[in-house]
Amino acid sequence: MKLAILDRDGVINEDSDAFIKSPEEWQAIPGSLDAIARLSRAGWRVVVATNQSGLARGLFSMDTLNAIHARMRRELADAGGFVDAIFICPHGPDDGCRCRKPAPGLFEDIASRYDTSLQGVPAVGDSLRDLQAATALGCTPWLVRTGKGPRTLQAGGLPAGTRVCDSLSAVVDELLAGD
Template sequence: MKLIILDRDGVINHDSDAFVKSPDEWIALPGSLQAIARLSQADWTVVVASNQSGLGRGLFDMATLTAIHAKMRREVAVAGGAIDAIFICPHLPDEGCDCRKPLPGMYRQIATRYDVDLAGVPAVGDSLRDLQACAAMGCVPWLVKTGNGIKTMAKGGLPEGTRVADDLAAVVDVLLGEA
């Protein structure tokens, strides 16, 4: 199985310091839906792993998050792709869970769900915590310059082996070129 793990906000859609709190606020980044479609059409399994502390903060409820994800899946499907699963951490940063990135709990859940070792699996994020979580499980971290990516790159301290690309479409260009 060819598996890829994507962060949501800042990788697939525009991020917001005020959180994406409704389907109307979820707006795909240019080229991201087509990039996911290209992966799907090349028999990749696309999984999303996303911190969603807006749930714990009471900014939106699970029904709203489900509606946001339904919109994302619909738009990906219209582009010709599919997202196989979405993993979320609903917890606040100080709740001490192991699923909130930068901890690797969500990635462990993905490994269990698909019964795979994540060593070498590409994982795409726009923040240091995305890269730290995936690197802890042996994934190949990819930093995109969309979302918080440029700020993340400027701060430095990226996990060893981090690859950098302009956006998700550029990551997919490389991955499909290497296949």
């Protein structure tokens, strides 16, 4: 099984320091939906692993988050793509949970759901915590220069073996070239 794990905000859609709080605020990064569609057509399973502390902060409800994801799925379907599953951490930064990245809980859940090792599975993120959570289970970390990516790259300290690309589309170009 070919599997790719993507962060949401800053990788698939435009990020906001004020959070994405409604379907109307969710805007795809140019080329991201087509990139996912190309993976889908090539037989890859694409899953999303995303921290959504806006839930714990009371900025939006689970119904609203579901509506945001429904918009993402609709727009992705219009582009010819599909996301197999969305794994979320609903907790705040001080809740001490195991699922909030950089903790590896979301990735453990993905490995369990698909009954597979994540060794070498590409995991794409725009922040250090995305990459740290991914590498804890042996994923190959990919940093994109969208969202918080430029700040993350400038700060340094990336996990060993991190690949850097301008966008999700560029990551998918490389993944499909290696197929």
